[in-house]
Amino acid sequence: MHYQHNNLLDVSAFEMPIKSVKDPIILLKDSNGIEKQTKMDKQVVVYRPDTMEILGRSRSNQYKIVNPVELFSNHAKRLVEQKNLPQSNITVDDYVFEGGRKQKRTVTFHDLSKDMGDGSVVNMRSDIFNSVDMSWLYQAFAGAYRNLCQNGLVFGGQRMYHVRKKHTSGLNIGATLNQIGGTFQMFSENQELMQKMMEQKISLKGMAHILANNICKTKSTSKELLDDGSISVNYKLLDYFIDQIQRESGSLGYTVWNLFNALTYWSSHIDDTFERVNKDTGKISEVKMSRDGSKTHTAQVKREDKIREFMNSDDWQALMNNTYVFAHLHPSIQERI
16 A cells, blocks of 8 residues: 655554564464464464554564554654755655554655756655564665656665664664754755765776675576686576666766666566677577565565665675776676676
8 A cells, every 4th residue: 555645644554553462372273174262372463453453573572563553653753853954855764564564664855955967856864664564674765866767776784874683672663763853954964975976977887796796796606717716606697787777877877876876776676677699690589677575665665675685785885986896797797798
């Protein structure tokens, strides 16, 4: 379910009765198919009291439900309290997935923006993720969003607000949200970072090299050798990034900004397709990117986490400092450029 509006304090999309019980007694069938009452020691079951539907089960009795209404209400109040935060021109997108098991809120601040000079505008955005079925950690972060390609720009941890917490008895939602106000003051820093990315040149070979050594690495048993050692490369993903970079090269050039947008385009467009050209036969085939074996919303979270990890790597920092070097590409990668 998706509900779009412009009222921060409206959390009606997340209203749903939820309860939990520790060490529950439930009916389980024995080897003869006979139902017997069984106590589930050291477990927590989360359920809807109106339908008695079980939403999730934790194998730790330390699990703590983060009530969606309470969570998103607190988030809204923290934002409203920020006197220097322009709130008259906003868009709020509320999402509820899988019958209420997962929730997400996105708030876009249209008055906090930067014209990138390529026909796109980058806006400040705040995101909150939560689940009651133990599948997602509680997460809160703020960053930037490029409107042209609907890219959520995933900046590295040192440049944005990002909190990940387990649903345990020690979780203090209020304390984690207290810091979010200061994040919006960092938007100017992110603007400077974006400007630096636009000015930083990097060849397509250089982009292919850093991608192959980082986000395109895989644990596949099929190995290919690069100049700096033996690693496994996800060639499908590498081809996808190269295709996206070449598509945008006319407006973004061969820059770190182009590379960065290719990464965030991947995380924002889960079911995207691209064309792969066989250089021997000239045949063009359409390739569909998979969902990483997950539902769309879960795959997006996983991909954003991979991008943050990449942007916090030594290689990315070297790239931003213009000190990233490579000798040559392995032929299996060279032929893809």
